[in-house]
Amino acid sequence: MKKEIVHISPYYEPRMWGGGTRLETEFHYHTDVKPLGEVYNVVALPGHADCEIQQLKMTLSELYTAAPDWFDCDTKELPIRVNILDPMDDLSIQLHPDDAFARTWNGGRGKPEAWVILDAPEDGQIQFGHYAKNRDEFVRMTENREWEKLLRYLHTPVGGFIDIPAGTLHAIGKGVLTYNISRNADLTLRLYDYDRIDPNTGTTRPIQPEAVYDNVNLPDRLIEFEMLPSSLEQGLKATRYWDEPGLYTLIRLECEDRGTFIHDRFCFLTAAKGEGTVNGIPVRQGETILVPAGMGALQICGNLDLFLASYRNREQN
Known part of the structure; x- marks a missing residue:
């Protein structure tokens, strides 16, 4: 396929x-x-x-x-x-x-x-x-x-x-x-x-x-909210929340005009706000697209707030 x-x-x-x-x-x-x-x-x-x-x-x-x-x-x-x-x-x-x-x-x-x-x-x-x-x-x-x-x-x-x-x-x-x-x-x-x-x-x-x-965890670990820092990466504001092999990867990508993001795994991109395109595919708030593994760099255009959900195999470090 x-x-x-x-x-x-x-x-x-x-x-x-x-x-x-x-x-x-x-x-x-x-x-x-x-x-x-x-x-x-x-x-x-x-x-x-x-x-x-x-x-x-x-x-x-x-x-x-x-x-x-x-x-x-x-x-x-x-x-x-x-x-x-x-x-x-x-x-x-x-x-x-x-x-x-x-x-x-x-x-x-x-x-x-x-x-x-x-x-x-x-x-x-x-x-x-x-x-x-x-x-x-x-x-x-x-x-x-x-x-x-x-x-x-x-x-x-x-x-x-x-x-x-x-x-x-x-x-x-x-x-x-x-x-x-x-x-x-x-x-x-x-x-x-x-x-x-x-x-x-x-x-x-x-x-x-x-x-x-x-x-239930006893005693409780008393975890708190984190406000994680963002970085400017090839035209995108990127916030990296979590990346654990065998569990999941979560990154937020905010685009105001256009940018490029390289991700070497499959990913699901969900638009939390805005609309635009990913590699020419239209996406708007609420929609989710699947980008298969090995598709190369993501070209993101428009005003988009995207969450990237992915997974790395356990042997990948």
């Missing part, structure tokens, strides 16, 4: 905490899923959530299997996932376990992830981590519903980056618009969901406190 840059169609799933109108009006996401609070820009979980590539008439997971040279990865499945969230209510207090636990739970993988805050209200916040010193204290505070004592919250600086290792208690807050990168996996363990009733079932959503007790 001849390599070419292709557009990735977003995948939508309904969320109980919903969303406002921003993803539709600003990011051009049009779907029957309303209110829309989350969009999968890149996901390849066959039979569950799988982006389509309309010009190739296949799903992303099918392309990954049919054209391995487009990715050149050491993983059986596409290794990374990307989504944008704009919730109109707080997400559940949750965590993602490590690989070992995920294999025993559902045969899957852990889902370490990272967020970049795209926008937030002045009082915007996320729940992140906890104050318990040990397991007994964590269990006691949970059973007594001492959430104010247990749960830690962070203000959300626009442009801030935060790493979320496995076992980290977390929840995005109301109105906090985020770009998320993670491993291409889907296992969430919930500790607390505010006793909300799911309108589709008429009951509360399942929670897994015992599994959270077994997986």
